Amino acid sequence: MNERDVIVSLQDLIKMEFREERNIAVNGWHRRRFRQIRDVMPPGPRDLPRQVRFERITVDDDHLSFAMNDLNKVGLYVAAKPLSIENYYFEIEIVDTGLISAIGIGLVPYKYPMDSQPGWRAFSVGYHADDGQLFKASGFGRPFGPKCNIGDKMGCGIKFKRHEEERPQPEQAVQVFFTRNGQEVGTVTVPNPPGGLYPAVGMHSDGEEVRLNLDAEWQYEELVHMAVDSGEEEWSRLHDVKLNGMTLEYSGRGKSIHDVGLAQAKHPLDTMNHYFEIEIIDPGESCYIAIGVARRNYPKDRHPGWNRGSIAYHADDGKIFVGSGIGAPFGPRCHKGDVMGCGIMFPPDYDSEVDSDLSPDENECPEFIDEPYHSSDSEDEDLWGPGNKDFETGTEVQIFFTRNGKIIGYKQISIPKGGFYPTVGMLSSCEKVRVDLRPLTG
Known part of the structure; x- marks a missing residue:
């Protein structure tokens, strides 16, 4: 055997050792990966039953x-x-x-x-x-x-x-x-x-x-989806907003403050359904997205919180607007993927009939009357604005807002006659949110 044959043999031996080490490493990785996949996949017919x-x-x-x-x-x-x-x-x-x-x-x-x-x-x-x-x-x-x-x-x-x-x-x-x-x-x-x-x-x-x-029995009727699952019949107004299943998408011009897109639910929040959420799927150009509650037949081209009888938390600046065009610092700004929530903490003795101007047989909204944009120089202005005696108020309640499951603040205000309705506003192109009008009930 000459010197060249020895070198070639050593090179082959080294290659064989590298291949063996690589095979061991790869096989080990596959075994570990299989265990990870097996842990998250549903058990198949050949899998052993899981243990308590x-x-x-x-x-x-x-x-x-x-x-x-x-x-x-x-x-x-x-x-x-x-x-x-x-x-x-x-x-x-x-x-x-x-x-x-x-x-x-x-x-x-x-x-x-x-x-x-x-x-x-x-x-x-x-x-x-x-x-x-x-x-x-x-x-x-x-x-x-x-x-x-x-x-x-x-x-x-x-x-x-x-x-x-x-x-x-x-x-x-x-x-x-x-x-x-x-x-x-x-x-x-x-x-x-x-x-x-x-x-x-x-x-x-x-x-x-x-x-x-673990063998307890419970009977329930087939689930009836609310609001965004059922379609437009659960919304009293969809202005410059398109509804697609659980998603609301802004469809307005987005050129001025008069181009607000508004979605308002048909039914007000009450003691059995006191909270709702939106998830920001696409913040659009400016993330001019707002969540809040407003009186029935709130102006269709106004962000919630800007006009009398409304309150809202705005994603773009983290401010709260309470019946006024001027907001106050309230919470963090919100971005894509964030979940914003709004709810009402009703007092224990709250009676929705007392704070409603609808009789039990009435289920239609009265004719909508538009009103001019309302602004104020005071951030502490009352919810209804100065001298607005045409709006009767009822019980005082706590409005709270959340971000990603954490309550960020409360605001005590009087609920309007007829109740507070879930309301979402948008104002820049491509804005899109997923809405759940009933993430919690009871």
Whole structure:
């Protein structure tokens, strides 16, 4: 063997070693990648059934209780099977509220972090007993339902579209509902992750104990979609705004303040439907997008908040406008992907009949009378403007606004006769928002 043959042999050997190392690395990557894919994909016919997951929770048959830990972490229980059309509902009964009743019921992905309550992280939702709030993919809750105590039963389920059982793919978003003692508290739309949503129970204080019933039964009627799901019949006015399913798109000129596009819902907010949201899909040229509430038959070419009988939070500058063309600093600016919300905190003794000028048989809006643009030199001007005695007012309520699930501020004002109606304004080309007129009910 000459010197050249030796060199060639060494080169071949080195190449073989490199190929072997590469194969080992690639195979290892594929194995790891397969495990990741397997964890998020729905179980197939050959997959082994998933196991119940729980940490800092003691499981005794159908009883779950919180296990104290030195790090004071949340205890979480996640069921082995996701909710399905055949098994779409489960319940817990509160046996003991413990120190602070930090008990939550909801739905989570299977690989959900075990140190978080249902609703705190992405793709999850939860109804919490201690404060009656709903948490949706956020650590900040929203007013939702009553608090729950010993003996109360809390339920959670999904209103699947039963008439689409043969659909080739699962629903991308589902309607999750919660109950208390057999009565529905409300519903919320949430994304449906690959693999589905699993029943989950969270606890966080010594002594908390619940009885779990994964086979509980609940009957519901086929879901009737509200507002933007149903079409234009749920909107009293769509001026220079196009409606496409759940999306509102500005279609005006966008040249001056008189080119506002307005969408106003047909039904006012009330104690059963007190909150709505928009998600900025496209901010357009200037993001002149506003969310708020306004009196019935608010001028069709005015941003909510500019004229009497309205209040709104504006995305472009983060200001709040209260019946005036001059805004006041209120919250952060909003951009593409941000979710803006508006709601009303009604007093406990609120009576919608007292604050309405419609009789029970009336369901049509009176003839709209346009009015001139109203401006003021004072940021503290009253909602109705000086000397506006032609507008009667009713009960004082708290209007609140949210950004990405976090409440950014409140404003106390008097509700007009007839109520406050969800209203969205836009004023620059290509602006587009997705609207949910009923993200929460109850």
